[in-house]
Amino acid sequence: RPRMRREVQREGLTERDGLCRKRARYLLKRAVDLSGGQAACLRCPPDESSLFWWSAEENEKLLQFWETYILIMETLEGNQIHVIKPVLPKLNSLYELAISGEEGCWLFHPSWHMCIYKRMFESENKSLTKEGVLHFLELYETKHLPNSLGFSEFVIGPLMDALSESSLYSRTPSQLIGACPPLGMRLRKFLATYLMLLPEEEKGGFLLKFIQKMTNRHWCAVPILFLSMALAYIPACKVLGTDGLHALRDVLQCTMITHQILLRGAAQCYLLQAAMHLTDVVRFCFSKLVATMILLAADVERMRNKSSGKSNIKWIELEAFLNPLLDVLMKLGSNAYIPTLKTDKSLQLLLKLLQTRSLKCSNTQDVTPVESVLEFILRQLTANELSTVGDLDRCDLYLALIPEIVNLCLQLSSKKLTIIKNFISPLTNASIHNFRETNSAEELKLKEQIKKVTSIASLTVVCELVDQKPEAHLEDLPSVGALRRFTAFFQSNEVLKKPSYIEEKSGIFFFCSLCEETSQGWGRIVARYVRDQWICLRFVLNKLPMLAQEYEEGTSELLLLTAERSKEILESALETLTILPSDQVLPVFDCMKILVPKLLNLQESLCIEAFDLAWKIISSLSNTQLVFWSNLKAFVRFIFDNEVLAAAVSAKGPAYAKIKEIILKLIDMSTTKTGVFNVVLSHCCQSWILPTCDNRSAMRNPFLNAGNYCELIIEGCVFGTVFRRDQRRLIQDVHAFIENLGENCAANVVTESTNRDDHYVRICAIKFLCLLDGSNILHKSFMEDIVIKLLEKDELVSRSRTRYYANSLQHRIKNRVWQTLLVLLPKLEQNFLCGILDKVFQAGFGNNQASVKYLIEWIVILSLHKYPQFLNKFWDCFCYDEEKLKTSICTFLSVFSHFDTILQNTSEKKPILKKALLVVLQWCFNHNFSVRLYALVALKKIWGMCRMLDVEEFEALTPVIESSLQQVENMHGTGNAGRNWQRIQDHFFFATFHPLEDYSLETIFYTLPRLSEVAEDEWISLCKFERFTDIPLPPAFQRYRSRAELLDLKPSDWSQQDTGSSSVDTDGQTEWTDVQKKIIPWKHSTPSSDLEMVLQDRAAKLGKSNSRLIVVASLIDKPTNLGGLCRTSEIFGASALVVGSLHYVQDKQFQHLSVSAEQWLPLVEVKPSQLVDYLQQKKTEGYTAIGVEQTAKSYDLTEYCFPEKSLLLLGNEHEGIPANLIHHLDVCVEIPQQGIIRSLNVHVSGALLIWEYTRQQVIKHKQQK
Incomplete structure (x- = not known):
């Protein structure tokens, strides 16, 4: 039962309810007082299970421990970090008292220490929470603590709950941008040290619980990043099994799915590294290991090849894994009976390998299966093999493989171009034929519609290959010419209608609409179909200036050059923008970029409508990260195309005003969404100053646009927002930290550099001017x-x-x-x-x-x-x-x-x-x-x-x-x-x-x-x-x-004030002898009453010339408080009032409250930085330095007798008296309180002490008479 009482009492110390905590502290204090007074031996000798014990032989040590403990717990009731921080060094002395140096075991149960940290972690003041977390993490760097099961539970519980707060990971003011925050460094060292100190049999269980904790709550990106980094820096030890890898997978799939790309990529790299260091590979079956590692390494394999691949970590032999793949690929072109699932899995793996390869192949045997694969893809795309909606995913796989295989062949040798051309020509011709054949079909069947979608998608890939791979010389193929002529004729906004069909089943005819499975996502298929049409049309429009020199007038391609046809296409583009989803509009923007300059003078209202609709799409996507940036770049290429800008300037009409309006809107958007103006200015500066190979551009000098739109450059030169002090740019700081890691972090290699920092706007403008x-x-x-x-x-x-x-x-x-x-x-x-x-x-x-x-x-x-x-x-x-x-x-x-x-x-x-x-x-x-x-x-x-x-x-x-x-x-x-x-x-x-x-x-x-x-x-x-x-x-x-x-110089300004040679930094102290203690005492003695307070002749009894009271108010910075103190000091005859600056006397608020008292009272200027020297000087003159502050060793005002030569030091309104000044005082005096509010106004406190000094001196004067 006594143990149960102590457990309840200990739990009460960390309760949410303040009254409950106060009662628990009172009971603990009473227990200590009774035990110390009676020297009771409650349990002797102590063991680790003892929550509370006492021994007569250890009475002094026990009193010291519990008094320090209670002082810390009482101090933590406040939220002011300047009060609490000087007390934290006393926590170190608790550990010295709590651990037996000879036996290396706990003398006091460690759960008492955990109460202190838990109370700090749950504080409303985030600065105090951060101090508590840093202090706890530092323990294992500086002290050798005995192992305790409670510590592991505390780390998994309250500590990780506290670590979930993102604001704790901010860097200190002394750190440069890009430095690792102190919490990140401490966490990394702590986890590695703590795990190594655990017994071998406990390491795996602790790590598993640690990782599982990362999945059972909604973590922000910043804490997950630094927790993952801490896991990655644990020295190699094979302690994780299948459950550990499953927990890592859950972190990726559940916790990190919505995190920012760079932060998620960096955390994923650290988790991959942790898995490699901590997983016992021997305990896994091959398939589970591969499945989990592919998930972990999906986005970072490229980096593993570039830098970290140099490490000699060999997990699995790939030969046994890749040989079956090679066998399947070799048979694709000749064996028609390979199961579809097997071909799909093989091609998916081939695609991933091609996408992540970094080393160029030097052996021609390495690409032997290429012809077999291309024959298989050609057959699948052109021979009516794809007939259902589900087959479209397979179509995407085949189309994604084509550019990767082309890249591989181009890297190997020009001799491989024949393979590419022998594939492109039949693919193009067959796709055009199939498309025309489906258009002529009378009956609308699903199979025909899928064939139509597949054909236009195949032509899209051909168009993009011709544009992006000029070194392949595909432009000269007759089939590509046929593709241009075909594209010039078809309707760009043809919509794919939902099919219906008649199927025969058991001899009975059923008329069916498209089944529910097939109709789901039909709108997505239609959107893809329309987008592919615009990609083909963009291909032809981009080639028009070159084709105009090669073809005679009247040819099909040149029909697109006519103003009437351009108008029709632009109108179709506007209609398309209203129906297409936002992630499909890029080719439409590109086509509008070509069409608008040709129509701006003839159809200005239509072009302005195009501007407005494009801006509406962009502004509606500002919170959609997935498609916003790609759409913004396409929008900027459209609006700020040199031809568009030049055409608008030449007309100087509504279109020119509309572009100026869009510029202002983009600047306004960039103040709330970092990176928007970077895209705009980078595009403009590059297109205006750098030479371009754009064949369609008719401008002789694009730099002419710079003068007409110079507000972009001017805004770029002065661009940048200002954040309030409480708005820490945490995400930007963490991004800078990751970028500073360079190739040591895979995310920097894999993730495309976006240059979205505000600095890059000014850098772009400055480099342009240079x-x-x-x-x-x-x-x-x-x-x-x-x-x-x-x-x-x-x-x-x-x-x-x-x-x-x-x-x-x-x-x-x-x-x-x-x-x-x-x-x-x-x-x-x-x-x-x-x-x-x-x-x-x-x-x-x-x-x-x-x-x-x-x-x-x-x-x-x-x-x-x-x-x-x-x-x-x-x-x-x-x-x-x-x-x-x-x-x-x-x-x-x-x-x-x-x-x-x-x-x-x-x-x-x-x-x-x-x-x-x-x-x-x-x-x-x-x-x-x-x-x-x-x-x-x-x-x-x-x-x-x-x-x-x-x-x-x-x-x-x-x-x-x-x-x-x-x-x-x-x-x-x-x-x-x-x-x-x-x-x-x-x-x-x-x-x-x-x-x-x-x-x-x-x-x-x-x-x-x-x-x-x-x-x-x-x-x-x-x-x-x-x-x-x-x-x-x-x-x-x-x-x-x-x-x-x-x-190499450090910042210093000649006009800065002295910091004072005697000033001491609080952080540099190991432990103050006296500290502030903002608490409400349990008992108060009542002040004496019936005082004779009639002062008939103050000048005779306590004249100013004889008064020895000095009131020091240098730490006070509010004129109202100083004015009131000046008035009080003059009334009660103080010899001088010391202030931080005499300029306060000129303040109207000071004069309003002082009512001319400054004219009758000597004022002395002593700056706060000079207070230490001033105190020492007055002490040598015989003055007693008295601080008006609540500290652990303060005297009650009603019990203190003031010396005749007294110097009263008053604290700052918010921070009180700093700990370094308390150290230089002779004594501290506090005012007894009966209410709930914790402190008085500094002017009121000063007035009370001045009066008490005056009262005592009056009584002494009477007694002497």
């Missing part, structure tokens, strides 16, 4: 137009919001604008640059963030370096009214730090230096400290250049300037001024950066944003430029990489 040639008139005009529009965009952003936050959307757009301008700068001519330089200077006067400021300064430096004659415009920037300039003049003063680069190619340097010296000197006396600092840096640079040139005219100024500079240098180490002077000189822009040598893509898009503290998701690394291969960079383009000196 390809432009300044000597080309069209390119030159286009670049100048882009520059003007970008400057206008920057001005528009500046006008919309005069002040903007760092890393806000406004900041990012401005940063992207100036990055693009910097890329284009070397290509601009002098006259044009002269015209826009005033706008550049005007932008420099704006209220810019640091990154934008550096880019503007860099552009100014490069412009003046290339054209020194622009210096007169530069001098004019210093002539504005000083009030108007304010601190923006620092932008132009920074330019002087690179004045040697500006004058590098100038012969007459002395007059320019003289002018520069005069300009800089006047700003050295500015009232603003920052301006003076920048001016001094400029002066030091200019004066150094003057000394090198030995300019005699400046000799009179030498003593003054050098003594001033010497005085500034001597300020080093003497307060803020000296430190700031040193920092600004060490800053990268003045000390390391070189405007010419550092001009590179990496500096502009990665290094400079990183050093100027732009958000990490804005950095574009050089590897992304290299990874994006749609558009190449010109060979003569300037250097890609930053110099190592700049690349």
